[in-house]
Amino acid sequence: MSAASLPVARRPSADRAVPRQFLQQTLLRPLAALALLLLIDLLCIPGFFALEIKEGHLYGSLIDIINRAAPLMLAALGMTLVIATRGIDVSVGAVVAIAGTVAALLVGGRLTMEGGLPVYVSHIPMAWALLAALGAALLCGVWNGLLVAGLGLQPIIATLILMVAGRGLAQLFTDGQIVTVYYPPFFFLGSGYLFGLPFALWLVLAVFGLTSLLMRKTALGLFIQAVGINPVAARLAGIKTAALIFFVYVYCSLCAGLAGLMIASNIKSADANNAGLALELDAILAVTLGGGSLNGGKFSLIGSLIGALIIQTLTYTIYSLGVPPEVNMVVKAVVVFLVCLSQSSEFKRLGRRLLRGKA
Amino acid sequence: APAAPLVMGFSQVGAESEWRSANTASIKAAAKQDGVTLKFADAQQKQENQVKAIRSFIAQKVDVIAFSPVVESGWDTVLREAKAAKIPVILTDRAVNVSDPSLFVSFIGSDFVEEGRKAGRWLLERAAKNPGADLNIVELQGTVGSAPALDRKKGFEEVIAGNPKLKISRSQSGDFTRAKGKEVMEAFLKAKDKKIDVLYAHNDDMAIGAIQAIEEAGLKPGKDILIISIDGVKGAFEAMLAGKLNVTVECNPLLGPQLMQLAREVVAGKTVAKRITTLEGVFPAEVAAKELPNRRY
Amino acid sequence: MSAPALLSLRRLTAAPGFASLVTVGLLLALFGLGGASYAGFASVQVLLNLLIDNAYLLVIAVGMSFVILSGGIDLSVGSVLALTTMLTGWLLQVAHWPPLLVLALVLLAGGLFGAAMGALIHYFKLQPFIVTLAGMFLARGLCFLVSINSITIDEPLFVGLSQTQLHVPLLGGFVSPAALIALAVLALGIWLAHWTGFGRAVYAIGGNEQSALMMGLPVARTKVLTYAFSGFCAALGGVLFSFYMLSGYGLHAQGTELDAIAAVVIGGTVLTGGYGYVAGALSGVLTLGLIQTLIAFDGTLSSWWTKIVIGGLLFVFCLVQRLLALRAKP
Amino acid sequence: MDAAANVPQPVLELSGIDKGFPGVKALSDVSLRLFPGEVHTLMGQNGAGKSTLIKVLTGLYQADAGSIRLDGRPIAPRSTLDAQALGISTVYQEVNLCPNLSVAENIFIGRYPRAGLFGAIDWRLMQSEARRLLAQMHIDIDVRAPLSRYSLSIQQMVAIARALNISARVLILDEPTSSLDEAAVQLLFGVLRRLREQGMAILFVTHFLEQTYAISDRITVMRNGETEGEYACSALSRLALVNKMVGAPAESAQPLEQPAQAGPGAARGRPVLRAEGLGRRGMLKPLDLEIRAGEVLGLCGLLGSGRTETARLLFGADAADSGSIQTGGQAARLFASPRDAIAAGIGFCSEDRKHEGAILELSVRENIVLALQARKGLLRAIPAAEQRELADHYIARLGIKTPDAEMPIGLLSGGNQQKALLARWLVTSPKLLILDEPTRGIDVRAKEEIMDYVTALSRQADGQGMAVLFISSELPEVLRCSDRLLVLRDRQAGGEYARGELSEASLLAVIAGEALELAA
Numbered sequence A: 001m002s003a004a005s006l007p008v009a010r011r012p013s014a015d016r017a018v019p020r021q022f023l024q025q026t027l028l029r030p031l032a033a034l035a036l037l038l039l040i041d042l043l044c045i046p047g048f049f050a051l052e053i054k055e056g057h058l059y060g061s062l063i064d065i066i067n068r069a070a071p072l073m074l075a076a077l078g079m080t081l082v083i084a085t086r087g088i089d090v091s092v093g094a095v096v097a098i099a100g101t102v103a104a105l106l107v108g109g110r111l112t113m114e115g116g117l118p119v120y121v122s123h124i125p126m127a128w129a130l131l132a133a134l135g136a137a138l139l140c141g142v143w144n145g146l147l148v149a150g151l152g153l154q155p156i157i158a159t160l161i162l163m164v165a166g167r168g169l170a171q172l173f174t175d176g177q178i179v180t181v182y183y184p185p186f187f188f189l190g191s192g193y194l195f196g197l198p199f200a201l202w203l204v205l206a207v208f209g210l211t212s213l214l215m216r217k218t219a220l221g222l223f224i225q226a227v228g229i230n231p232v233a234a235r236l237a238g239i240k241t242a243a244l245i246f247f248v249y250v251y252c253s254l255c256a257g258l259a260g261l262m263i264a265s266n267i268k269s270a271d272a273n274n275a276g277l278a279l280e281l282d283a284i285l286a287v288t289l290g291g292g293s294l295n296g297g298k299f300s301l302i303g304s305l306i307g308a309l310i311i312q313t314l315t316y317t318i319y320s321l322g323v324p325p326e327v328n329m330v331v332k333a334v335v336v337f338l339v340c341l342s343q344s345s346e347f348k349r350l351g352r353r354l355l356r357g358k359a
Numbered sequence B: 001a002p003a004a005p006l007v008m009g010f011s012q013v014g015a016e017s018e019w020r021s022a023n024t025a026s027i028k029a030a031a032k033q034d035g036v037t038l039k040f041a042d043a044q045q046k047q048e049n050q051v052k053a054i055r056s057f058i059a060q061k062v063d064v065i066a067f068s069p070v071v072e073s074g075w076d077t078v079l080r081e082a083k084a085a086k087i088p089v090i091l092t093d094r095a096v097n098v099s100d101p102s103l104f105v106s107f108i109g110s111d112f113v114e115e116g117r118k119a120g121r122w123l124l125e126r127a128a129k130n131p132g133a134d135l136n137i138v139e140l141q142g143t144v145g146s147a148p149a150l151d152r153k154k155g156f157e158e159v160i161a162g163n164p165k166l167k168i169s170r171s172q173s174g175d176f177t178r179a180k181g182k183e184v185m186e187a188f189l190k191a192k193d194k195k196i197d198v199l200y201a202h203n204d205d206m207a208i209g210a211i212q213a214i215e216e217a218g219l220k221p222g223k224d225i226l227i228i229s230i231d232g233v234k235g236a237f238e239a240m241l242a243g244k245l246n247v248t249v250e251c252n253p254l255l256g257p258q259l260m261q262l263a264r265e266v267v268a269g270k271t272v273a274k275r276i277t278t279l280e281g282v283f284p285a286e287v288a289a290k291e292l293p294n295r296r297y
Numbered sequence C: 001m002s003a004p005a006l007l008s009l010r011r012l013t014a015a016p017g018f019a020s021l022v023t024v025g026l027l028l029a030l031f032g033l034g035g036a037s038y039a040g041f042a043s044v045q046v047l048l049n050l051l052i053d054n055a056y057l058l059v060i061a062v063g064m065s066f067v068i069l070s071g072g073i074d075l076s077v078g079s080v081l082a083l084t085t086m087l088t089g090w091l092l093q094v095a096h097w098p099p100l101l102v103l104a105l106v107l108l109a110g111g112l113f114g115a116a117m118g119a120l121i122h123y124f125k126l127q128p129f130i131v132t133l134a135g136m137f138l139a140r141g142l143c144f145l146v147s148i149n150s151i152t153i154d155e156p157l158f159v160g161l162s163q164t165q166l167h168v169p170l171l172g173g174f175v176s177p178a179a180l181i182a183l184a185v186l187a188l189g190i191w192l193a194h195w196t197g198f199g200r201a202v203y204a205i206g207g208n209e210q211s212a213l214m215m216g217l218p219v220a221r222t223k224v225l226t227y228a229f230s231g232f233c234a235a236l237g238g239v240l241f242s243f244y245m246l247s248g249y250g251l252h253a254q255g256t257e258l259d260a261i262a263a264v265v266i267g268g269t270v271l272t273g274g275y276g277y278v279a280g281a282l283s284g285v286l287t288l289g290l291i292q293t294l295i296a297f298d299g300t301l302s303s304w305w306t307k308i309v310i311g312g313l314l315f316v317f318c319l320v321q322r323l324l325a326l327r328a329k330p
Numbered sequence D: 001m002d003a004a005a006n007v008p009q010p011v012l013e014l015s016g017i018d019k020g021f022p023g024v025k026a027l028s029d030v031s032l033r034l035f036p037g038e039v040h041t042l043m044g045q046n047g048a049g050k051s052t053l054i055k056v057l058t059g060l061y062q063a064d065a066g067s068i069r070l071d072g073r074p075i076a077p078r079s080t081l082d083a084q085a086l087g088i089s090t091v092y093q094e095v096n097l098c099p100n101l102s103v104a105e106n107i108f109i110g111r112y113p114r115a116g117l118f119g120a121i122d123w124r125l126m127q128s129e130a131r132r133l134l135a136q137m138h139i140d141i142d143v144r145a146p147l148s149r150y151s152l153s154i155q156q157m158v159a160i161a162r163a164l165n166i167s168a169r170v171l172i173l174d175e176p177t178s179s180l181d182e183a184a185v186q187l188l189f190g191v192l193r194r195l196r197e198q199g200m201a202i203l204f205v206t207h208f209l210e211q212t213y214a215i216s217d218r219i220t221v222m223r224n225g226e227t228e229g230e231y232a233c234s235a236l237s238r239l240a241l242v243n244k245m246v247g248a249p250a251e252s253a254q255p256l257e258q259p260a261q262a263g264p265g266a267a268r269g270r271p272v273l274r275a276e277g278l279g280r281r282g283m284l285k286p287l288d289l290e291i292r293a294g295e296v297l298g299l300c301g302l303l304g305s306g307r308t309e310t311a312r313l314l315f316g317a318d319a320a321d322s323g324s325i326q327t328g329g330q331a332a333r334l335f336a337s338p339r340d341a342i343a344a345g346i347g348f349c350s351e352d353r354k355h356e357g358a359i360l361e362l363s364v365r366e367n368i369v370l371a372l373q374a375r376k377g378l379l380r381a382i383p384a385a386e387q388r389e390l391a392d393h394y395i396a397r398l399g400i401k402t403p404d405a406e407m408p409i410g411l412l413s414g415g416n417q418q419k420a421l422l423a424r425w426l427v428t429s430p431k432l433l434i435l436d437e438p439t440r441g442i443d444v445r446a447k448e449e450i451m452d453y454v455t456a457l458s459r460q461a462d463g464q465g466m467a468v469l470f471i472s473s474e475l476p477e478v479l480r481c482s483d484r485l486l487v488l489r490d491r492q493a494g495g496e497y498a499r500g501e502l503s504e505a506s507l508l509a510v511i512a513g514e515a516l517e518l519a520a
């Protein structure tokens, strides 16, 4: 056949070369941005990288960043898949509030005094409470999924409904009060340590591992990308597009629910009005910083995690540098602009041309 | 006796904090008890929503309008419309800045600057016990640009300016929330340049979050670091009981009964005081145990 | 139904503007519902208040329509609005500049801000979401650099415009000059979108940017102009807002970008670009405004029930809109 | 006039053009001359670099080296807009129009007729002009409807109409005829001849030898990104042309006129699919159809006769509202979605590869395994090694020109994308493969080889071969490959013919002639 007559330029290790190339393209730039931020911290903040052992676990700024970034990383993981299907989920923050509230209410908002000693009681066994909270998050996901995949509403409007109403629901449960939890085992989730590292980090790693396993060992990743890039062609190739889209919204809500548990556990209370406020924006920002495109298609789970770390490192840096609060936003904006530009090939080309022009 | 019940339109800021929820609950309960028909509108923290709500109260021809302004400025136009419709306006909780003071009849509520001053005075007294030492203060501000944040900062700074040993070394916004309060405090604690002696938080929630951060850093809140906060919510009293918070300055949300009485007087045509300050105390840890059972929010 | 009747119904439902018609019908139904339930609701002034109270949102939504039609998004509008009020306040009250100069200046600044974001998006191939999100932080941050306090505006021209009530002949009731300006911007937007090369290029880019490029359309110019227009509208929205509030404040209009996006999408424009009408922005804005008015008239809802009801009404609205649109498809 | 005027000067002259992409050298040292008043055909195998050359010429890509001269002056267009301003009007290979805009706008966007005080767009004038332009091409459609409502062939015509309407000195057409039928091609050629007489320089790309010889004055042949040579059309025989494209002597002079297989003797098995009364209002009148294992059924008809519609209804891509489909002994039903059809062993290669086929940013490998994976289901992922093996096999078998299987399919040349999409269905080893214009844009040699390969799959001796429903506007190809022909007219069945019953001429008459009778 004609293949014989066509000199196909087959590189010897084509299969090897490509993942590396992909890695370069998608991960190198966010990693570089993160490294740069850390470098600034190294130079400007004394003791930033200092780690000490306190009460059997690591303690230091880096640990804080990881701990704080954990909920955002979870939310970003879920958001990554939604964005890969060319969708968007703005209800993440509301789901965080709902899950946190349900857990806090069920675990225990009661401090009883017995003989002058405070005694902590959980209302119902904690495992059930956590399951119920995740169940609530799951229901939120099902709702979003039905609206987007079933009814065909535009994702932003479909999830906007839950974004508005969800927080209201959470407040309805708590009557607008902050529900404080007085049950120490619950705190482990958000501020406990395992093998010297924050438990939250292990949880994120577990979710990440599970997700990437799902992507690698099943065809989910391929299908999600196909649906995100060209839904018509994907349907004609026999992919259940609606079911897939439904799934990613459920998955995203579950991730958000877990993040909500983490946040509630970390501050030992559920604050329905403020928990996860604007988390969706940060999650989307994390995905885009990590190289994901809002037009759907190619995604990188690790990229999104790095994106989340960039955001949290930036926030932390602002706090540590003693930037006056009224300047926070400007600094954040400038850094986001710079990170974006550093990721733009066009910008690099321009820079090179200018350099060459000068030389 | 009036045949028709008094109709009051009330525009609330939102439900952004426990304090606010308690405030709302108090007003609703008082209205019910007083037989006042309450038209309640929640502004979700947006001034434009409040203006819309006030316009709709005017369209509904309520007897009196009350509201807690999101921000001081920008009320002239809509209040003029209310005046033209001959509906008296009462402000609660926060003041407004209008060119014509006759646009509202009265203002009941706390004085944020005064709260800041009270916090500052407590610290001054405390510092006086140990005159030699410099005290390094960190501040957790409320939402940047919001009235309580601005005023509580102002009042506090005004008072501590009197003692050169007191210095605010770091000040960052914690958005009035526990999570942010904790996050910012964590970062403060890691900065090794100076030992932190005092924490001044613009509300109890941020203080409670910060307390957790301090504990996780292996320090004793209330002892290693003095903690001053404002609002006086139940959580703060619990923290004081546990010895983790030193003092909270009360900012009383239970304005309902006072408001209803005022409304009746206004509608009845009586002259009322232009400024009614709510009764507010300062609760150091020592009185916490006695006070906790009285806390309804 | 008889066959011809069915046929004409089908023809009606297949008409390109049917989705917008449905929205208008739903709006009327919502208004009727309010009128039936609450005393004083079904008045001309309530209707006009919708325009007065949402004038700034309408202007922003018009600008947003263009951005969304071109397949982009602009999250910075709320912040640019706040920045405009802040700059206006500062220039008038602190720097004491003449009001007309201030107006021209802030409008220009808004346009330039948008154009700068557009240029970043187009020339450096950055994602609109991320660039305008950074723009949102930047504008909000700049507000606080100007001042963290709110600034009351008492400049006579602004006060005059703020308090002028233009009586509507025949109907009774009054509107504000800002509402008229907003309607004029809407008309301008409709004209731009449907009768100028710029507007059509926006649609083309939203349909398929690569194709638009290969058809020889001025993609770069159009995209930059689109964001510039949105920035301009946001600044104009800010000016209307300062008429409305007579104050400059860094926390003004938080989350307005989402309201504007929601209004545009409810008005029938597709978020991925290329399909929809600028006129839809009006019905979207009125829908959001009407929902709020309904809740204010009800007056029994707590904060959380307010949110739940807003969400619920939004849901019902979108559901009916969607179902009717589905039915309409042959 | 001076002496130089007597020697014709090229309007457009490209020399020494180089263009490389990461991992691929698409063009090296290419030159091309275009004279006024000529139709110049650019030929070459898939991936030879034709489209890339055109994109360089019109500013979509910037050349790495080389020069472009217009009237002897160097130009450097940076966009299609620049090129248009210089008088170069282009139809690119894939239809590049805006599906959301109306047909009329797609023709006139950028050059609207204006009216009124502020120069508003004159919609009425634009629409009537569009109607007039399309009528010249014998197309009568609602020009106010969005373009996406129309088939690829109509879109192609609209793209051509747009290019023709731009007053230009150079007209470039990259495979404009790939989805047009004979009648439409003749119409287009009529227009091109007229333009040639008016002195326009026309650069034309096609894979059809007939068309090349019917219209061109000169031919430039490209091979592997290089210019092989420039020839006067009359001085180059078909065989020589094919040899120059391929770069090796071809065995037969007239490849297309040979029957693909040794006649209708191949074993035919049981019916794979039987459709009864399959139809949908406004799309297709109820139609009966039966296909047996090991059989190639050709579906012919004019543009718009309902061939694509038939295929889509069979595959469940559109929902039928009448009739039933029976496959492999199962109860009669209708497919609710392509998934159902695929589960029943059917494959469908759409005619619109850009919108309905290729997932542009995914790799060739992923595109190839997609349908197979979808059929296997989510959980049973095909192991990476197996995926690569499958992809490599078909890349070699169908001669897909790509550096490796991980190349995003969108970066392949048009013809090579088409081959990869065909591979997507071949890997599923369907019982019935529906091919809608599968050879669109595939070069002359590969076309023959691919169809031979497909027919060989069906003509297995055991009667278990794959059934093929073959739709093509190229009558010789349909005649060569099919065992049976089904003619569609006006969206309904118009007759069935056995192999050998019709010649090309009589088939044309059946398709077109009787349709004319009906219309009369």
Ligand SMILES: Nc1ncnc2c1ncn2[C@@H]1O[C@H](COP(=O)(O)OP(=O)(O)OP(=O)(O)O)[C@@H](O)[C@H]1O
Binding pocket: D021, D022, D024, D025, D026, D044, D045, D046, D047, D048, D049, D050, D051, D052, D053, D093, D401, D402, D411, D412, D413, D414, D415, D416, D441, D443
């Ligand atoms: N953007 C790109 N990136 C990488 N490679 C590319 C790109 N565009 C084209 N190529 C490669 O350049 C070569 C020439 O492609 P081109 O599209 O010009 O071929 P062609 O002659 O038009 O083929 P066909 O007849 O199939 O349309 C191909 O090998 C193709 O894969």
Ligand SMILES: Nc1ncnc2c1ncn2[C@@H]1O[C@H](COP(=O)(O)OP(=O)(O)OP(=O)(O)O)[C@@H](O)[C@H]1O
Binding pocket: D138, D139, D140, D141, D150, D151, D152, D153, D154, D301, D302, D303, D304, D305, D306, D307, D308, D309, D471, D473
């Ligand atoms: N010359 C024409 N004039 C007007 N309408 C046409 C013409 N050719 C096709 N159409 C219309 O275009 C639409 C789609 O036709 P299409 O070409 O997809 O049909 P088809 O049978 O699939 O043909 P093919 O497979 O050759 O594309 C139909 O509505 C048809 O009526």
Ligand SMILES: [Mg+2]
Binding pocket: D050, D051, D052, D093, D174, D413, D414, D415
């Ligand atoms: Mg090509």
Ligand SMILES: [Mg+2]
Binding pocket: D151, D307, D308, D309, D351, D436
């Ligand atoms: Mg067809």
